[in-house]
Amino acid sequence: MSEKHTISVLVENHFGVLARVSGLISARAFNIDSLSVSTTEDPTTSRMTIVVDADAVKLEQVKRQLGRLIDVIDVQELREGEYIDRELLLARVNANGATKAQLEQIAKQFGGRIAHATAESVVMEASGDTKTLDRLVEQLRQHQITKLVRTGRVALER
Amino acid sequence: MPAKLKGAQILVECLQREGVDTAFGIPGGVNLPTFDALYQSKIKVILTVHEQGAAHMADGYARATGRVGVCLATSGPGATNLVTGIATAYMDSIPVVAITGQVRTSVIGNDAFQEVDTVGITRPITKHSYLVKDPRDMARVVREAFHIASTGRPGPVLIDVPVDATVSEAEFLYPEQIHIRGYRLQTAPELDMAQVMQAAEAIARSRKPVLYVGAGVIHAGAAAELAELAHRAHIPVTTSLLGLGSFPETDPLSLGMLGMHGFEYTNYAVAQCDLLIGIGARFDDRVTGKPDEFARHAKKIHIDVDPSSINKTVLVDYPVIGDVKQVLRALNAQAKPLDTADWLRTIREMRVKYPLMYREKQKLLPQYIIQQISEATHGNAIIATGVGQHQMWAAQFYQFNRPRSLITSGGLGTMGFGLPAAIGAQFGRPNDVVWDIDGDGSFQMTAQELATAAEHHLPVKVAIMNNQHHGMVRQWQDLFYEGRHAQSRLNPVDFVKLAQANGCVGIRVERKEDVHSAIEQAMHTTQQPTVIEFVVEEAENCWPMIAPGKPHDQMLGTHDVLEQDGGVPQHRRAEPDEESKLSLG
Numbered sequence: 001m002s003e004k005h006t007i008s009v010l011v012e013n014h015f016g017v018l019a020r021v022s023g024l025i026s027a028r029a030f031n032i033d034s035l036s037v038s039t040t041e042d043p044t045t046s047r048m049t050i051v052v053d054a055d056a057v058k059l060e061q062v063k064r065q066l067g068r069l070i071d072v073i074d075v076q077e078l079r080e081g082e083y084i085d086r087e088l089l090l091a092r093v094n095a096n097g098a099t100k101a102q103l104e105q106i107a108k109q110f111g112g113r114i115a116h117a118t119a120e121s122v123v124m125e126a127s128g129d130t131k132t133l134d135r136l137v138e139q140l141r142q143h144q145i146t147k148l149v150r151t152g153r154v155a156l157e158r
Numbered sequence: 159m160p161a162k163l164k165g166a167q168i169l170v171e172c173l174q175r176e177g178v179d180t181a182f183g184i185p186g187g188v189n190l191p192t193f194d195a196l197y198q199s200k201i202k203v204i205l206t207v208h209e210q211g212a213a214h215m216a217d218g219y220a221r222a223t224g225r226v227g228v229c230l231a232t233s234g235p236g237a238t239n240l241v242t243g244i245a246t247a248y249m250d251s252i253p254v255v256a257i258t259g260q261v262r263t264s265v266i267g268n269d270a271f272q273e274v275d276t277v278g279i280t281r282p283i284t285k286h287s288y289l290v291k292d293p294r295d296m297a298r299v300v301r302e303a304f305h306i307a308s309t310g311r312p313g314p315v316l317i318d319v320p321v322d323a324t325v326s327e328a329e330f331l332y333p334e335q336i337h338i339r340g341y342r343l344q345t346a347p348e349l350d351m352a353q354v355m356q357a358a359e360a361i362a363r364s365r366k367p368v369l370y371v372g373a374g375v376i377h378a379g380a381a382a383e384l385a386e387l388a389h390r391a392h393i394p395v396t397t398s399l400l401g402l403g404s405f406p407e408t409d410p411l412s413l414g415m416l417g418m419h420g421f422e423y424t425n426y427a428v429a430q431c432d433l434l435i436g437i438g439a440r441f442d443d444r445v446t447g448k449p450d451e452f453a454r455h456a457k458k459i460h461i462d463v464d465p466s467s468i469n470k471t472v473l474v475d476y477p478v479i480g481d482v483k484q485v486l487r488a489l490n491a492q493a494k495p496l497d498t499a500d501w502l503r504t505i506r507e508m509r510v511k512y513p514l515m516y517r518e519k520q521k522l523l524p525q526y527i528i529q530q531i532s533e534a535t536h537g538n539a540i541i542a543t544g545v546g547q548h549q550m551w552a553a554q555f556y557q558f559n560r561p562r563s564l565i566t567s568g569g570l571g572t573m574g575f576g577l578p579a580a581i582g583a584q585f586g587r588p589n590d591v592v593w594d595i596d597g598d599g600s601f602q603m604t605a606q607e608l609a610t611a612a613e614h615h616l617p618v619k620v621a622i623m624n625n626q627h628h629g630m631v632r633q634w635q636d637l638f639y640e641g642r643h644a645q646s647r648l649n650p651v652d653f654v655k656l657a658q659a660n661g662c663v664g665i666r667v668e669r670k671e672d673v674h675s676a677i678e679q680a681m682h683t684t685q686q687p688t689v690i691e692f693v694v695e696e697a698e699n700c701w702p703m704i705a706p707g708k709p710h711d712q713m714l715g716t717h718d719v720l721e722q723d724g725g726v727p728q729h730r731r732a733e734p735d736e737e738s739k740l741s742l743g
Contacts, residue, residue, distance in 0.1 A: 012340065016277065016289070023281055057469070064466035070286040070306060073340045 002055050004033060006085065006155050009048040009066060010074040013039055017071045021048060024065055030054045034087075034152025045073060049085075049154045078155050085155035088127045089136065090115070094144040095122045103143060110136045121146065160331050165293030166195035166324035169257070172300035173201060175332065178228050180204065180219065180585050182212035186232025187272055188321040189259030193230070195324075204585065204614065207606040209236050211578040213243020214604065216254045218582030220247070221565045222540055222590075224379070226308050227252070227582065232259040234272030237318075238279065242572060244314045245283040249569025250400060251377060253312040255303050256280075260320040263291050276318045285313030291320060293328035305336050310344040311464040312377055347463065349480040349488065357435075357459045357476045358492035364433035366501040367393045368453075370416065370445075373400035373568075374438015374462060374482050376561045381405065383486035384437065390490065392498045394505055396424050398439050400568040403558040408537065408731055413505070416710075417445040419550040422702045422717055423508035425710040428453050430504075436460040438482045441472040442569070443706075451709035461485045512717040514554055515725035521695040524548055524623040525728070527673055528555040531593060531621060534677045539563065539591040542580035544600020545571045547629035547700045552595045557730060574603025577620060581607060584616045591619070591681065598624040599648055605656060611687040612661030619680040620662075620689045622653055625696045633699045637714070657689035668693045 011017045018037060025032055033051040040047050054062065059077070066075045078085075095103055095117070103122055107113050110133075112126025126136055130153060137148065163171065169192060173181070182204045185193040196203050206212040209231040216227030227247075231240050237258040247254040261270040277287045286306050288299045296319075303315040361367060375384050381404050388395050388411050395405040396413035405412055413424040428434065434456040439445070441460075446452035449471045458474040460467070461482055468477040478485050516525050528551050531539070537559040543549040543566045558564050565583055567575040580594035594601075601622050611618050623629075631646040657664030663683055667676045667690055680688035701715025717725075 019278070020281060027282055061466060061470060064468075068311075068344065068464065068466055070338060070341050 002053050005052055005054060005059050006078040006083065006153060007050050007063060008076045008078055008155060009050060009072060011046050011048060012071040012073065013044050013046045020069055020071060021066065024069065025052060025062060028058065028062060030062065036152045036154050051153050078157055083155045083157045085129050085153045086127050087130060087133060087153050088151045089133050090149050091124045091140055091145050092121050092147040093124060093140050094120065094146060099143055106139050160329040162327045163330045164191065164325055164327050165296050166191040168293060168296040168328065168330050169300060169324065170195040170199045170201065171330065172297050173228065174199060176226065176304045181228040181230055182206055182215040182582065183230030184209055184212060184232065184236060186236050186259065188261060189230060189232045191321065191324040192257065192259065192319065204610065206610050208604065209239030210243050211604055211607040211610065213240045213256065214246065214575050214578035215582030217243060217247045217252050218542060218565050218579030219586040220252050220254055222562055222583035223586035224562065226304055227254045228257065229254065230257045232272065233261055233276065234274050237274060237276040241279060244280055244316065246567050246570045246572040246575060247314040248283045250373065250567065251312050252314065253307040254314040255307050256314060256316045258316065258318045260318045262322040263320045266320065277316065280316050284316045287316040287318065289318045290323050293323050293326050296323065296328070297331060298333050301333050301336055302338060306341065347480050349484055353478045354485060354488045357478050358489055360433060360457055360459060360476050361391060361435065362494065364496060365498065366431045367433040367435060367496065367498065368428055368431040369393050369395040370434055370436045370439055371395055371401040371404050372398045372437065372439025375401060375404040378438060378482040380483035380486050381561045383483055383490060386490050387486055387493055391493045391496045392502065393496065394427065394502065396428065398442065398445050399553055399566060401439060402553060403561045403563040406559040407557040408559060415553050418704045419554065419700055421514065422512040422713060423505065425704065425713060426508055427505050429710040431456045434458045438462060440467045441470065443471065446472055447704045448707050448709045513727040513729050515717060515720040515727055517724040517726065519695040519698065522668065522670060522673065522692055523698060524551050524694050525555050526670065527621060527623065527692050528552055528595060530673050530677055531595065532556040534681060535591055539593050540565060540583050540587065542566065542576045542583060542592065542594045544576040544596045545573045546597045546600055547633065548595055548597040548623040550700045573600040576600055578604050578607045580618045581611050581616060584618050594618060594620045596620060596622050597629060598622055598626060599628040602651065608657065608660035608662050608687060608689065615685045616687055617684045618687045620687065622689065622691045623694050624653065624691050625694050626650065627696055630700065653689060653691035662687040662689050665690045666693065
C-alpha cells in the first residue's frame with residue numbers, strides 16, 4: 001500500500017549528488033512529494049529531507065539502494081511521531097484595506113506574519129508542519145491566492 | 159617539491175600503479191592527450207573497431223582475470239558507443255573503469271562539437287562516476303575509481319575527463335590512502351554472527367537443502383569454500399547462468415543450471431527442497447519464474463554482499479549480509495554432515511528420469527556441436543557467448559568446471575557480447591583456450607572486431623550456430639505468437655568470406671561427420687582466429703523452458719514431451735564418487 005514516507009539522507013556536498021539521488025528514486029517510478037537540501041553543521045556534507053509516496057517494501061529497497069550510492073553517507077527513515085518537521089510557506093494573497101486586517105489575524109493565528117504588502121496584495125510568511133500549513137492554505141484560498149510557494153519538509157528526529 | 163605533470167600523464171601514471179597492463183579503446187578529438195600519454199607508457203592499448211567492442215573487451219578481460227578492465231573513448235559518440243558495454247558490466251557486477259574524453263570545461267553545456275553529458279547518460283548504469291575538471295583531482299579520482307570498481311559488489315566506474323584537465327599541469331601526489339566515507343561499509347560489511355548462526359542452524363535442520371549459487375561466489379573467489387560446504391554437509395549445488403563454473407559440473411553434487419532454461423530435474427529439485435541457500439545470487443526473474451512460487455516449500459537463506467539484493471524479488475527467511483567468502487568460512491566452521499541420503503537419492507532418480515534430450519534432425523544441431531566442443535576442451539576452455547538460444551545451449555551442454563570459464567551477458571542480455579568479450583578474455587589469459595559460442599544474429603552485431611583479433615594474432619575460436627534466424631525470437635514467435643515470424647529471419651551472410659576478409663580462418667560445416675575435425679582444426683590454429691560457421695537446423699527449440707511468470711513445476715518441452723517426439727537422452731559426464739554413490743548414467 002502506498003503511503004507517505006520521510007527519509008533523511010546525509011550526502012557529500014558536491015555537484016551531481018542531487019541528480020544521483022533523485023534519479024535513483026524516479027527510476028523506480030516513485031513520486032517525490034518534496035525534497036529539500038542544504039548544508040549541515042559540517043560544510044562538506046548536505047542533508048536531504050525527501051518525502052516520497054511508496055509502499056513500505058519498495059521503500060525499504062530504495063533506502064538500501066540509496067545507501068549503495070557512493071556519495072550517500074547515511075540514510076535514515078523518520079517515522080511518524082518520532083520527528084519534528086517544518087516547512088516554510090510564502091503566499092501572495094489579494095488584499096484591500098478591509099481584508100488586510102483579516103489576513104493579519106490569520107497570520108497571527110498560525111504564528112506567521114505579513115512579510116510584504118501593497119495596495120492590492122500581501123505576501124504572507126508562515127512556517128509549521130505540513131498539516132498546519134495545509135489548513136492555512138485552506139483559509140487563504142477564501143482571499144484568492146495568486147502565487148504559492150512551499151519549501152517542502154525539513155525534519156529532525158526528536 | 160613533487161614533480162609537475164600534465165593531467166594525462168598523471169592519469170597514465172595512476173593506471174600503471176593500479177597494475178593496468180592492457181586497455182581497449184579508440185582515440186578521438188578530446189582524448190588525444192590521453193592516448194599520447196598512453197603511447198609513451200608501458201600499457202598496451204588495443205585499438206578496437208567500435209567503442210562497444212572496447213567496453214565488452216574490458217568486460218571480458220575482467221571476467222576472465224578478476225582484475226579491473228579498462229576501456230577508453232572520446233567524447234560524444236565515442237562515449238555513447240560505450241553505453242551498452244557499461245550497462246552490460248553494471249548488470250553483471252563486473253569491475254570496469256571507462257575513461258571518456260570530454261569537451262573542455264569552459265564549453266561544457268554549450269552543445270560543443272562531440273559533446274554529450276556522459277556522466278548524466280551513464281549515471282543509472284555505473285556504480286559511480288566522476289567528472290575531473292581539475293588535474294589536481296586526477297590521482298585521487300583514478301585511485302578511488304579502481305577501488306570502487308573492484309571492491310564490495312563490483313561494478314563499472316566512469317571517469318569523464320575534459321580535455322583541458324589532461325593538458326594542464328598539476329603536482330603529482332599519489333594518494334596512498336583512500337577515504338570515501340559513504341563507501342566504507344560497502345567494501346567490507348561487518349559480519350553479523352547472529353545472522354550466520356541462524357543460517358547455520360537452518361542448514362543443520364534441513365533434510366532437503368539446495369545451494370543456489372550465483373556469480374557472487376566467483377567474484378569473491380569463494381569456489382573452494384563453496385565446495386567445502388557442499389561436500390561437508392552433503393548439499394547439492396545448482397547455479398544461475400552467471401554462477402556456472404563456481405562448482406564443477408562433473409561433481410556428483412552438481413545440479414547444473416536452474417531457471418527458465420535450466421534442467422528439468424534441477425527445477426523440480428528447487429521446487430521440492432525444504433531449504434534454499436542462495437549465495438551471491440540475486441533471484442533474477444529468469445531464475446525464479448513466478449517469484450512467490452519459487453521454491454515455495456523452502457525456507458530461504460540469502461548470503462550477499464549487497465544489502466539491496468536482499469528481499470528484492472523474493473522474501474527470504476535468513477538474510478546474511480557480508481563478503482561471501484567470509485560468510486562461507488563461518489558457515490563451514492559450523493557445518494556438519496547432514497542426513498540428506500534420501501534427498502540425494504530422489505535427486506539422482508530425477509536426474510536419470512529427466513535428462514536433457516534432443517532428437518537428431520536432417521541438419522546439424524547446436525546442442526551436438528557444443529557437446530563436441532565441451533569434449534574437445536575437457537570443460538576447461540573459456541567460453542564466451544552471445545545471447546539467445548546458443549547461449550542457453552552452451553549453458554546446458556558445455557560442462558563448466560572452473561570459475562571464470564563462462565563469459566556471458568546474463569543480466570542485460572547483450573547480443574554481440576560474445577566476440578569482443580572472448581577477445582578481452584584471450585588478452586587477459588593468453589595461455590587459455592577461448593571459444594566464442596555465438597549465434598548468427600548475435601555475432602553480426604559486433605563481427606567487425608574479428609579484425610582486432612586477427613591483428614593481434616589471437617587464437618580466439620568462434621563457433622557460429624547459423625540457423626539464419628534470431629532463434630530465440632523465432633522460438634517465442636512459434637510458442638506465443640502463432641508462428642508469425644516478424645523480422646526474425648536474418649539476411650543471409652557468407653561467414654567464411656567474412657572471416658577471411660578479416661584475416662581469420664573461415665570454415666563452413668554442414669555435416670555431422672565434419673564437426674570434430676573443424677573443432678580440431680580450430681584448436682590447432684594458434685596464431686590466428688578461426689571462425690567456424692555451423693549450418694544448423696532452423697526450427698530447433700531450446701528445451702526445457704519455463705514460460706515467463708510460470709512456476710518451476712510447469713515447464714514446456716519437458717522430458718516426456720520430447721520422448722514422444724523421439725528425443726534421445728543426453729546424460730552428462732560425472733566424476734565417480736563412491737561416497738555419495740551418485741552416478742549420472
